[in-house]
Amino acid sequence: MLELETKYWAQGYxxxxxxxxxxxxxLAGPVTVxxxxxxxxxxxxxxxxxxxxxxxxxxxxAHYIMTAAEAVAVASRDQGYIDxxxxxxxxxxxxxxxxxxxxxxxxxxxxxxxxASLCSLPxxxxxxxxxxxxxxxxxxxxxKVDRDQRMCELDQRYPGMGLGAHKGYGTRxxxxxxxxxxxxxxxRKSFLGKWSHV
Numbered sequence: 011m012l013e014l015e016t017k018y019w020a021q022g023y024x025x026x027x028x029x030x031x032x033x034x035x036x037l038a039g040p041v042t043v044x045x046x047x048x049x050x051x052x053x054x055x056x057x058x059x060x061x062x063x064x065x066x067x068x069x070x071x072a073h074y075i076m077t078a079a080e081a082v083a084v085a086s087r088d089q090g091y092i093d094x095x096x097x098x099x100x101x102x103x104x105x106x107x108x109x110x111x112x113x114x115x116x117x118x119x120x121x122x123x124x125x126a127s128l129c130s131l132p133x134x135x136x137x138x139x140x141x142x143x144x145x146x147x148x149x150x151x152x153x154k155v156d157r158d159q160r161m162c163e164l165d166q167r168y169p170g171m172g173l174g175a176h177k178g179y180g181t182r183x184x185x186x187x188x189x190x191x192x193x194x195x196x197x198r199k200s201f202l203g204k205w206s207h208v
Contacts, residue, residue: 011144012054014134018116019050023132025080027114028145031101032153037188038171038178038196039161040086041097043104044153045112046145047081054078054144057151061140065158072155075148083108084156089198096200102128118143120150168194 018026025047033041048054057071076082085104092100105124109117109131117124117133120140124133139146158177165174170191176184178196193202 011057011142011147012048012052014118014136014143015048015145023116024050025112025114026116026118026145027109027112028118028139028143028147028149029105029108030120030140030146030150030153031104032150032157033178034097034101035180036178037180037184037198037201038089038173038194039164040088040157041092041100041104042084042086042153042157042160043101043108044149044151044156045081045083045085045105045108046075046079046148046152047112047114048145048148049078049080052078052144054148057144057147058141061150061154063151068151068155068158071148072152075152079148081112082152083111084152086157086160089196092198093200105129118145120146164196168196171196 015026027045027047029043029045031041031043033039063071085107087100087103102124106128109129114131117131118139119133119135121135121137123135136142140150161177162174171187171194172183
């Protein structure tokens with residue numbers, strides 16, 4: 011999974027930033043973007059798309075990434091921001107925050123380019139990038155672990171919604187909780203359909 015990074019390292023890029031987001035399609039809670047820049051020569055064994063890993067595997071790998079990578083950053087936008095500006099702008103805002111923090115010279119992105127009007131850096135957007143690039147896969151892991159931890163913490167503030175279990179996604183248990191309790195402050199009104207006016 012380092013073929014892309016190796017190719018661009020050979021071209022003189024030294025700070026290649028992989029980014030990926032989690033929570034794009036959730037009904038509640040933030041969208042979170044992770045960003046990782048690897049040192050040249052890193053191995054990264056066991057790192058792959060966060061969705062293919064169990065929670066304890068993600069947590070172990072997130073710790074490894076934080077210690078082994080050249081640089082790591084995470085940014086989030088909450089449900090209020092998403093409702094006000096839309097999910098695409100929320101993700102892009104997180105990406106721009108990470109770019110400003112880590113100062114890369116090239117971007118590897120999962121699926122979607124950043125518009126040239128927002129970012130002039132060289133970039134490559136890859137469908138299923140978290141399966142093709144170690145940097146993107148690592149970014150998906152740190153973003154997933156960060157967001158899951160946050161949703162578990164918020165679960166204590168909103169008992170009965172099951173946030174710690176479904177993490178805000180549209181599962182059967184989540185819809186059952188919405189039927190019973192209605193939406194809470196963490197829900198994205200723009201995503202809720204028939205519950206948006208409750």
